[in-house]
Amino acid sequence: MTKSKKQIQRTIKQEMRQETPDVLDRISFHAIMNERKTRIHVPWYKKLSLPRLSTSLATVIVIALILFVSFADGGNGLLPPGDTKQPITLSAREEIYSISAMQSTTLFHQLSLETNSLFDHPRTLNYSNVSTNNYLINDYLPVINSYITMLEPIMSGVENYTVVVETSPDETYTHRVTFQTITLSNETVDFELHYNETQIDDDEFLMEGIMIIGGVTYQLEGEITLDDDEFEMTLIAYLPNQDDTYIELEIVRKHDEQSFEYEYVRRGETIFESSMTIEYDDDEIVAEIEYEDQTSEVELEIVRKLDGPRSRLWVYYDISHLDADEDGEIRIDIVLDQSDNAYYYLYTITVEDDHTFTIRKARSLRTPLNIDEIHTLNNKLM
Amino acid sequence: MDYSSYIKAIKKHDEQAFGAVYHETKHAVYAMILPIVKDRSLAEDVMQETYIKMLKSIDQYQKKYKFINWLLTIAKNTALDELRKRSHDSSVSPLDTDDLFIAKESSIETRLITEHYLSLIPDEEKQIVLLKVVGDLKHKEIAQLLGKPLGTITYLYNKAIKTMQRYERSERDD
Numbered sequence: 001m002t003k004s005k006k007q008i009q010r011t012i013k014q015e016m017r018q019e020t021p022d023v024l025d026r027i028s029f030h031a032i033m034n035e036r037k038t039r040i041h042v043p044w045y046k047k048l049s050l051p052r053l054s055t056s057l058a059t060v061i062v063i064a065l066i067l068f069v070s071f072a073d074g075g076n077g078l079l080p081p082g083d084t085k086q087p088i089t090l091s092a093r094e095e096i097y098s099i100s101a102m103q104s105t106t107l108f109h110q111l112s113l114e115t116n117s118l119f120d121h122p123r124t125l126n127y128s129n130v131s132t133n134n135y136l137i138n139d140y141l142p143v144i145n146s147y148i149t150m151l152e153p154i155m156s157g158v159e160n161y162t163v164v165v166e167t168s169p170d171e172t173y174t175h176r177v178t179f180q181t182i183t184l185s186n187e188t189v190d191f192e193l194h195y196n197e198t199q200i201d202d203d204e205f206l207m208e209g210i211m212i213i214g215g216v217t218y219q220l221e222g223e224i225t226l227d228d229d230e231f232e233m234t235l236i237a238y239l240p241n242q243d244d245t246y247i248e249l250e251i252v253r254k255h256d257e258q259s260f261e262y263e264y265v266r267r268g269e270t271i272f273e274s275s276m277t278i279e280y281d282d283d284e285i286v287a288e289i290e291y292e293d294q295t296s297e298v299e300l301e302i303v304r305k306l307d308g309p310r311s312r313l314w315v316y317y318d319i320s321h322l323d324a325d326e327d328g329e330i331r332i333d334i335v336l337d338q339s340d341n342a343y344y345y346l347y348t349i350t351v352e353d354d355h356t357f358t359i360r361k362a363r364s365l366r367t368p369l370n371i372d373e374i375h376t377l378n379n380k381l382m
Numbered sequence: 383m384d385y386s387s388y389i390k391a392i393k394k395h396d397e398q399a400f401g402a403v404y405h406e407t408k409h410a411v412y413a414m415i416l417p418i419v420k421d422r423s424l425a426e427d428v429m430q431e432t433y434i435k436m437l438k439s440i441d442q443y444q445k446k447y448k449f450i451n452w453l454l455t456i457a458k459n460t461a462l463d464e465l466r467k468r469s470h471d472s473s474v475s476p477l478d479t480d481d482l483f484i485a486k487e488s489s490i491e492t493r494l495i496t497e498h499y500l501s502l503i504p505d506e507e508k509q510i511v512l513l514k515v516v517g518d519l520k521h522k523e524i525a526q527l528l529g530k531p532l533g534t535i536t537y538l539y540n541k542a543i544k545t546m547q548r549y550e551r552s553e554r555d556d
Binding site: 008009011012013014015016017019020021022023024026027029030032033035036254257277279280284286288301303316352353 | 384392395397400401404405408409412413422425426429430433434437438440441448492493495496499500511512515516520521522531532536540543546547550551
């Protein structure tokens with residue numbers, strides 16, 4: 001069998017790591033640190049003998065420049081070197097609650113709609129067979145489709161996200177947040193979050209509420225810890241009266257990076273765990289996902305590329321199941337089915353042996369369109 | 383790894399903290415240096431110099447930047463400086479571009495396979511593959527280090543892996 005991407009990576013990693021030399025004994029730690037300590041450090045501005053007035057003026061100019069740069073990038077602070085674009089900077093608590101609620105309930109919602117055969121009847125065959133199209137990817141498409149549905153509002157871009165905060169009309173809750181995102185097919189999707197918040201410490205809050213999505217109400221319980229522009233948020237989403245089946249999401253933001261960890265529990269049993277990071281650069285958005293269930297490990301790289309007037313998603317996947325490995329790539333087009341005026345994902349899958357096939361998958365995020373909107377979007381995508 | 387507490391300890395002359403940081407980062411540092419200097423023993427010297435520079439300039443490190451990126455930038459600059467020095471110094475013998483490996487505990491077969499994989503791809507892709515696979519860096523970190531767009535890094539990495547897979551397939555078909 002041809003080596004998969006993961007096997008090649010493993011071979012290179014194992015071999016090259018053995019080759020890494022060990023130079024630690026050649027570094028005289030204390031001598032270097034003592035030399036550093038005894039050297040008197042003279043700040044550069046003290047080395048210059050400027051008249052007092054010029055020094056003050058120079059200081060004011062420097063401060064003005066720093067303030068200008070800080071606000072020029074949207075108030076998010078100085079960009080680290082090499083960064084061309086900021087990630088979604090979730091600073092306000094309501095934004096953090098909104099994003100985490102949207103992600104967890106969307107993923108949960110889509111997983112519920114998909115067939116559960118993967119989880120109820122795990123594959124026992126430990127090979128992928130081209131003659132019967134018995135590829136591992138077929139088993140994991142429901143999971144991939146769920147992530148794609150969840151990520152689509154994020155993949156459409158940071159600027160397509162608006163949040164409105166107000167008092168909740170529901171007497172049970174204090175706050176209501178309505179937010180709208182735009183999908184890759186230019187549909188708007190509305191989310192509504194109602195919640196109460198309790199402060200338990202200076203930087204620590206509890207949140208409990210509901211999220212309404214696709215006409216279904218999900219219960220939410222969360223906890224957030226904030227520290228300057230860093231935070232940790234944990235949120236559980238579940239259906240009322242079914243609290244043994246839920247998604248738990250943890251978002252951690254540190255050092256200008258955000259990571260997302262998911263755990264899907266069904267009837268009290270962990271079905272899968274996954275972690276995700278999202279990176280932005282110019283016209284590319286890349287989500288890297290590592291997923292693990294009882295029998296498999298899956299690595300996904302989901303890339304949104306702009307291709308003229310079209311938006312496409314690419315997925316590079318790598319599946320390890322029991323003794324079998326499989327990798328490949330998927331091109332995802334969003335197509336309109338005029339018979340029901342619904343948009344679907346069209347997956348064009350190319351497995352590592354160059355075998356290609358297509359599968360259509362439903363999207364659960366859609367709102368009814370009028371006939372003019374359908375024609376406009378149809379022309380754009382075809 | 384969260385380096386902030388280790389950096390604080392290093393500044394207080396904690397040698398164990400430095401050892402922990404060294405062991406956590408050495409593979410990534412080596413993966414950064416080797417494709418530039420293309421010589422194992424020179425890469426060793428540059429590695430040593432990198433960590434010495436890191437210690438000497440530890441007070442200049444700012445928390446808002448990722449520590450591993452800061453360290454790998456020092457490694458890259460040190461390797462390029464060494465390369466420039468060698469190209470100007472005619473008394474120094476040319477780099478031995480074949481000497482990337484020494485015999486260690488690994489089998490000769492896997493060593494030869496790895497050597498061949500890396501010989502199939504250009505230097506630019508080699509560096510990205512080593513930083514990702516050996517150094518465990520993310521694409522974004524590599525993009526920042528090399529000053530290239532993220533999409534380019536993702537594309538070049540996948541291109542390199544495909545080249546190796548095509549080689550594998552042709553070996554199997556033969």
